[in-house]
Ligand SMILES: NC(=O)C1=CN([C@@H]2O[C@H](COP(=O)(O)OP(=O)(O)OC[C@H]3O[C@@H](n4cnc5c(N)ncnc54)[C@H](OP(=O)(O)O)[C@@H]3O)[C@@H](O)[C@H]2O)C=CC1
């Protein structure tokens with residue numbers, strides 16, 4: 449049995465961007481250039497890096513993007529007004545409000561204000577509910593990116609036991625729904641899980657979405673498992689690391705994603721995908 453194969457998210461994401469470039473070319477010929485607005489409130493160096501990555505990827509694919517920077521002291525009402533303006537703007541098909549927001553702004557209130565048809569993060573309760581009930585919706589980018597990695601690597605999901613560590617609304621919860629939709633048997637773990645290792649060691653597919661360095665070490669992994677590392681942690685030197693101890697887990701995993709170069713680039717690729725979908729749908733309404 450092969451071991452330690454790298455799932456190259458960077459290369460797979462580049463492939464998807466290339467596919468999307470043809471899609472945007474086609475949309476532009478039909479008179480609709482997909483447009484994405486990214487709102488960044490306050491200063492957070494990690495957020496700034498991610499937003500820069502999103503803007504750069506849009507340019508590469510031919511998606512129009514606007515970066516809207518608002519100061520830390522922005523009130524919730526001012527942010528809601530900005531969202532309403534973008535909801536009405538026909539050149540903007542996708543709206544993303546970079547999280548986390550400053551303490552005084554309620555992320556739920558803000559997400560709920562985004563037009564669900566422009567909710568390219570898939571975070572609006574309407575889209576979350578549609579996903580949970582099996583209706584068509586924008587799929588949250590990181591979970592969708594993970595499913596694409598598995599699919600494009602040829603990993604069988606149906607019938608397999610997937611264990612997801614983390615239950616956030618943006619990663620853990622939706623990825624577990626998507627895996628179930630693909631007929632995996634899913635276990636969800638979190639900070640209150642007893643005997644975490646007993647669960648993770650059962651996984652054929654292990655997804656780590658915690659946000660703590662080295663929560664997953666070699667003793668937490670069944671030999672031959674597929675390991676997907678969502679974590680984005682910076683050490684004291686500012687070096688990026690995942691939730692998985694990559695060096696020691698790689699030799700026993702069948703496949704593993706690196707950090708960086710694994711899930712992160714896929715998140716951005718799926719954001720571009722959703723923006724193209726939104727632009728396409730807006731065209732339908734204009735017919
Ligand atoms: N690569 C990418 O594209 C993306 C990466 N990320 C990264 O993924 C990580 C997770 O993000 P996000 O889901 O937003 O994080 P959250 O902080 O919202 O959620 C973390 C989850 O991990 C659980 N948890 C915390 N400690 C433990 C532990 N010791 N054992 C088991 N479970 C634990 C928490 O449990 P509880 O619910 O009980 O608190 C919670 O459910 C972060 O590093 C983030 O930066 C996020 C989005 C995209």
Ligand SMILES: Nc1nc(=O)c2c([nH]1)NC[C@@H]1CN(c3ccc(C(=O)N[C@@H](CCC(=O)O)C(=O)O)cc3)C=[N+]21
Pocket residue numbers: 497498501544545546547548569589590680688707708709710711712713715716
């Ligand atoms: N509304 C909203 N939507 C999000 O999708 C969202 C968010 N808020 N807040 C923060 C998280 C995090 N996230 C990442 C996106 C890309 C990389 C990424 O491209 N990572 C590169 C490395 C980047 C680097 O070097 O710092 C990689 O893993 O190779 C990482 C993390 C999206 N998020």
Ligand SMILES: [Mg+2]
Pocket residue numbers: 662663664665668
């Ligand atoms: Mg451990």
